[in-house]
Amino acid sequence: MDSAATFLDSLRPAGSKRSSKRDLIVNVFLRQEGHLTADTLVELIRGADERISRATIYRTLQWMVDAGIARKVDFGEGRFRFEHSYRHPRHFHLICRTCNRSFEFLSSDIESLIEEVASARSFAPRQSVLQIHGTCDACRTGRPPLAEGGATELLFARDALRIAIATERSGLDFYARAARMTKDPRGRRVFEKLAEEEKEHLGTLEKRYRELLQQDPQLESRPTFLFFKGAANGLFAAGAEQLTKGVNDRDALMIGIKCERGSHRFFKRYGEKFEDSEGKRIFLEFADEERAHLALLIREYRALVQRQRARSGRRGKRQRPRAGASRA
Amino acid sequence: MDSAATFLDSLRPAGSKRSSKRDLIVNVFLRQEGHLTADTLVELIRGADERISRATIYRTLQWMVDAGIARKVDFGEGRFRFEHSYRHPRHFHLICRTCNRSFEFLSSDIESLIEEVASARSFAPRQSVLQIHGTCDACRTGRPPLAEGGATELLFARDALRIAIATERSGLDFYARAARMTKDPRGRRVFEKLAEEEKEHLGTLEKRYRELLQQDPQLESRPTFLFFKGAANGLFAAGAEQLTKGVNDRDALMIGIKCERGSHRFFKRYGEKFEDSEGKRIFLEFADEERAHLALLIREYRALVQRQRARSGRRGKRQRPRAGASRA
DNA sequence: CTAGGTGCAAATAATTTGCAGAGGC
DNA sequence: GCCTCTGCAAATTATTTGCACCTAG
Numbered sequence: 001m002d003s004a005a006t007f008l009d010s011l012r013p014a015g016s017k018r019s020s021k022r023d024l025i026v027n028v029f030l031r032q033e034g035h036l037t038a039d040t041l042v043e044l045i046r047g048a049d050e051r052i053s054r055a056t057i058y059r060t061l062q063w064m065v066d067a068g069i070a071r072k073v074d075f076g077e078g079r080f081r082f083e084h085s086y087r088h089p090r091h092f093h094l095i096c097r098t099c100n101r102s103f104e105f106l107s108s109d110i111e112s113l114i115e116e117v118a119s120a121r122s123f124a125p126r127q128s129v130l131q132i133h134g135t136c137d138a139c140r141t142g143r144p145p146l147a148e149g150g151a152t153e154l155l156f157a158r159d160a161l162r163i164a165i166a167t168e169r170s171g172l173d174f175y176a177r178a179a180r181m182t183k184d185p186r187g188r189r190v191f192e193k194l195a196e197e198e199k200e201h202l203g204t205l206e207k208r209y210r211e212l213l214q215q216d217p218q219l220e221s222r223p224t225f226l227f228f229k230g231a232a233n234g235l236f237a238a239g240a241e242q243l244t245k246g247v248n249d250r251d252a253l254m255i256g257i258k259c260e261r262g263s264h265r266f267f268k269r270y271g272e273k274f275e276d277s278e279g280k281r282i283f284l285e286f287a288d289e290e291r292a293h294l295a296l297l298i299r300e301y302r303a304l305v306q307r308q309r310a311r312s313g314r315r316g317k318r319q320r321p322r323a324g325a326s327r328a
Numbered sequence: 329m330d331s332a333a334t335f336l337d338s339l340r341p342a343g344s345k346r347s348s349k350r351d352l353i354v355n356v357f358l359r360q361e362g363h364l365t366a367d368t369l370v371e372l373i374r375g376a377d378e379r380i381s382r383a384t385i386y387r388t389l390q391w392m393v394d395a396g397i398a399r400k401v402d403f404g405e406g407r408f409r410f411e412h413s414y415r416h417p418r419h420f421h422l423i424c425r426t427c428n429r430s431f432e433f434l435s436s437d438i439e440s441l442i443e444e445v446a447s448a449r450s451f452a453p454r455q456s457v458l459q460i461h462g463t464c465d466a467c468r469t470g471r472p473p474l475a476e477g478g479a480t481e482l483l484f485a486r487d488a489l490r491i492a493i494a495t496e497r498s499g500l501d502f503y504a505r506a507a508r509m510t511k512d513p514r515g516r517r518v519f520e521k522l523a524e525e526e527k528e529h530l531g532t533l534e535k536r537y538r539e540l541l542q543q544d545p546q547l548e549s550r551p552t553f554l555f556f557k558g559a560a561n562g563l564f565a566a567g568a569e570q571l572t573k574g575v576n577d578r579d580a581l582m583i584g585i586k587c588e589r590g591s592h593r594f595f596k597r598y599g600e601k602f603e604d605s606e607g608k609r610i611f612l613e614f615a616d617e618e619r620a621h622l623a624l625l626i627r628e629y630r631a632l633v634q635r636q637r638a639r640s641g642r643r644g645k646r647q648r649p650r651a652g653a654s655r656a
Numbered sequence: 657c658t659a660g661g662t663g664c665a666a667a668t669a670a671t672t673t674g675c676a677g678a679g680g681c
Numbered sequence: 682g683c684c685t686c687t688g689c690a691a692a693t694t695a696t697t698t699g700c701a702c703c704t705a706g
Contacts, residue, residue, distance in 0.1 A: 021687070038670080053688045058671060074404040076457070078696090079670055094451050103449060110441050113555075114460055117433055121551050122465035123422050129404070131457040132442055137450035223449050227441070349662070366695080381663045386696060406671085407695055 024050060025060045026069065033151070035073060035081040035102055075102065075131065087153045087277040090127070091225075096136035103136070104152055106159075107227040108270060152225065154216055157278035159226035161209045164286045167263055168205055170234025172198040174259065177243050178252045187249045190300045191256075194293055201289060208282075226279075235263040250308075253301045260297060264290035352378060353388040354397065361479070363401060363409035363430055403430065403459065415481045415605040418455070419553075424464035431464070432480055434487075435555040436598060480553065482544055484607035487554035489537045492614045495591055496533055498562025500526040502587065505571050506580045515577045518628045519584075522621055529617060536610075554607075563591040578636075581629040588625060592618035 028044050029036065036044075038057055045052045061082055064070035070082045075095055092110070094103040110130065118125040138144060175195035182188040213219050239259040243252060264287055271283030356372050357364065364372075366385050373380045389410055392398035398410045403423055420438070422431040438458065446453040466472060503523035510516040541547050567587035571580060592615055599611030 051688085054670095055672075055689080056687055059686085074402065076402045092445075094446065094449060094453075096451075097454070103451070105445055105449070107441060107445060110438055110445075113435060113438050113441070114458075117420075117435060117438075117555055118422065118460055118462065120555070121422060121431060121433070122468075123424075123431070123460065123462055124464075124468055125422075125460045125462040126425070127461050129457065129459040129461070130442075132446055132451065132453045133455050133457070134446065134451055134453040136452075140450075140452055227445055227448070379663090382695095383664080383697075384662055387661085 021050075021052065021056060022060050022063070024048070025052070025057060026064065029061075029064065029070065029082070030084050030086060032084075035075070035083045037079055037081050039079075041082075074129075085275060087275070089152075089156060089274040089277060089279070091152070092130035092132075094132045094134070094136070096139055097133055098135050098139035101136065103223075105225055105227060106156070109227060109229050151216075153277055153279070154212065154219060155222060155225035156274075157212055157282060158209075158219055158222075159224065159228075160279035160282040161205060161212065163226070163228055163231040164267075164282055165202065165205050165209065166231050166234040167236065167286075168198055168202040168234070170236035170240060171259070171263070172202060173234075174236040174240040174243070174256065177240060178256060181243060181245075181247065182249050182252055184249045184304065187253065187300060187304060190296065191252070194256075194296065197289075197293070212278075230266070235259060235266065250301070250304060253297060253304065257294065257297045257301060260290050260294040264294055349378075349380065349384060350388050350391070352376070353380075353385060354392065357389075357392065357398065357410070358412050358414065360412075363403070363411045365407055365409050367407075369410075402457075413603060415603065417480075417484060417602040417605060417607070419480070420458035420460075422460045422462070422464070424467055425461055426463050426467035429464065431551075433553055433555060434484070437555060437557050479544075481605055481607070482540065482547060483550060483553035484602075484605060485540055485610060486537075486547055486550075487552065487556075488607035488610040489533060489540065491554070491556055491559040492595075492610055493530065493533050493537065494559050494562040495564065495614075496526055496530040496562070498564035498568060499587070499591070500530060501562075502564040502568040502571070502584065505568060506584060509571060509573075509575065510577050510580055512577045512632065515581065515628060515632060518624065519580070522584075522624065525617075525621070540606075558594070563587060563594065578629070578632060581625060581632060585622065585625045585629060588618050588622040592622055 025041070025045060028048060029041060032044070038054070038061060041061070042052065042054055042057050045057070061070060061072075064082070064084075065072050069084060069086060071085050071090070072080050072082055073093075074080055075093070089106065091104040091106045094105065096102070111128075114125065114128050117123075172195055175191050175198055179188050179191035179195055182191055216222075236259045239255045242255050247255070267283045267287035267290060271280050271287055274280040274283070353369070353373060356376065357369060360372070366382070366389060369389070370380065370382055370385050373385070389398060389400075392410070392412075393400050397412060397414060399413050399418070400408050400410055401421075402408055403421070405428075417434065419432040419434050422433065424430070439456075442453065442456050445451075500523055503519050503526055507516050507519035507523055510519055544550075564587045567583045570583050575583070595611045595615035595618060599608050599615055602608040602611070
């Protein structure tokens with residue numbers, strides 16, 4: 001929470017004055033977890049033994065929304081609720097109609113489909129609202145409300161790390177296998193190097209994951225926050241399957257390039273989508289690493305083609321790198 | 329629209345009196361296309377030179393919602409809108425923040441993902457709201473508002489038929505190919521028969537599609553309403569691909585069973601999800617047809633296994649039908 | 657005749673606004 | 682001192698309710 005203050009300072013719009021009341025409201029608001037109504041906030045402030053007008057609460061909430069600290073959400077109850085957005089990515093909601101609690105989740109898969117639909121209708125989407133209304137587990141079965149309190153930031157970081165780790169594992173597997181089956185010694189060394197790097201990076205990620213777990217002992221048992229099918233087995237799993245006996249050195253490089261490119265794109269795109277948070281950082285760092293690997297693979301691919309062309313004397317079948325290999 | 333009156337009669341809750349005012353409101357409401365606010369409806373009724381109280385409008389709208397004629401939707405504007413639900417399946421919305429119009433769509437793919445998320449959280453979903461807010465094509469580019477007026481019922485029926493036709497085509501292709509490669513004459517005849525049936529059904533569906541097109545000359549050019557990736561190439565496309573040279577008669581039957589089962593499940597499940605409409609009927613009829621085919625294939629599979637077992641004398645390798653074939 | 661249905665006006669409920677005074681810079 | 686923030690009360694907006702009257706069955 002130390003950097004939160006700095007963050008807040010940076011958000012204060014020009015020409016606004018520091019005011020004890022507003023600071024109080026903002027602080028009380030940020031300390032809360034769920035989705036507050038304006039009224040709840042009034043009660044909270046009154047509880048902190050301060051007289052405050054409803055109007056001020058409303059004005060401050062609007063100010064926070066404009067400043068990007070808060071988001072206004074509508075669960076169809078006839079009034080708005082507010083959630084803070086500091087290190088808290090935009091998300092979808094499960095809303096229990098019995099206990100009125102709401103649970104958050106993200107789904108990269110659903111987001112992709114939404115983008116496809118919008119694009120099919122030439123609609124420029126700015127923001128999507130997805131709410132699943134129904135009955136939560138606790139309300140349907142007996143009464144095990146199951147220790148709440150998952151700060152979304154931690155869950156997001158946890159799931160981002162899990163995806164990164166799964167991808168790293170499948171990448172390691174892929175490169176190790178590719179190294180084993182590559183005949184050209186130089187190419188083999190490249191794959192070995194990449195496998196080595198993946199292994200090292202994997203270690204870093206796993207360490208980070210363990211550190212994360214220490215911030216909340218129950219973190220692992222909390223429900224999934226970020227749904228993303230693609231990476232369940234790692235983004236290199238499909239590539240690894242393609243590495244069968246019939247594959248030559250060049251094909252192997254090409255498959256690697258495709259995997260790295262897909263992986264880099266996913267992590268970059270997804271990382272950019274989020275506001276500042278540990279999860280975002282994980283995604284972007286990962287994207288950078290993949291970009292470096294990609295560059296290395298492409299360089300090697302070109303070199304290999306060059307050597308093959310030279311070796312096959314002038315006027316071999318003059319195979320060109322397939323489409324895609326030449327784009328950076 | 330003829331059966332709409334009967335439908336309405338059937339919906340009148342017990343103990344309600346026929347009243348000219350209410351009938352008027354209901355009729356005016358059902359004649360509209362989009363998502364009306366209570367106020368718009370008041371203006372419409374006043375325009376039809378009748379004095380009416382806002383309270384009556386509100387009461388009647390609530391009555392319609394209770395009777396299942398209307399749905400209350402919230403686009404976060406601070407007031408509700410109402411859409412009729414007669415032959416108009418629940419759907420998702422694209423909402424233009426510039427012109428405030430909204431466009432409807434369905435996505436089987438998104439619905440599946442929603443179910444998965446809910447189930448992963450042991451949440452019992454009752455209803456989902458998905459809204460994509462942004463800017464529509466007309467508002468972003470110049471001004472080609474592109475002849476509106478797609479009655480959703482027609483669009484739904486059109487897309488249901490398209491999916492059914494694609495599936496039928498891929499089924500025909502699958503059975504024709506299977507017949508060609510089946511050695512056992514009796515099995516071959518079964519596939520030929522199924523291919524024949526698919527072809528006939530395909531004809532029926534195509535005729536129905538042409539008839540539908542006559543109800544709205546622009547129907548084909550209207551945007552997609554029902555998104556469903558799985559059936560873009562037909563639900564048998566994957567099966568047809570598996571029919572390579574290495575496949576024996578039994579495998580072919582088994583692949584067919586899997587395709588029919590998947591197809592039957594999809595159409596049944598999806599058909600049941602919707603309220604009365606042409607699209608619903610198409611889905612359910614189709615599901616029935618697939619069920620019959622499925623039964624035929626299973627019968628044939630069992631017979632084949634029996635004959636093989638008999639032929640291989642006592643104590644062949646005693647292959648059992650693989651899991652799945654014995655469940656009806 | 658009697659349970660609904662309807663209009664009118666008043667009540668709610670959430671949120672916004674006008675205005676005069678308080679307070680930070 | 683100026684300009685913003687704040688409280689209070691009044692205004693606004695969408696919707697609901699109380700109540701007396703009306704009308705179909």
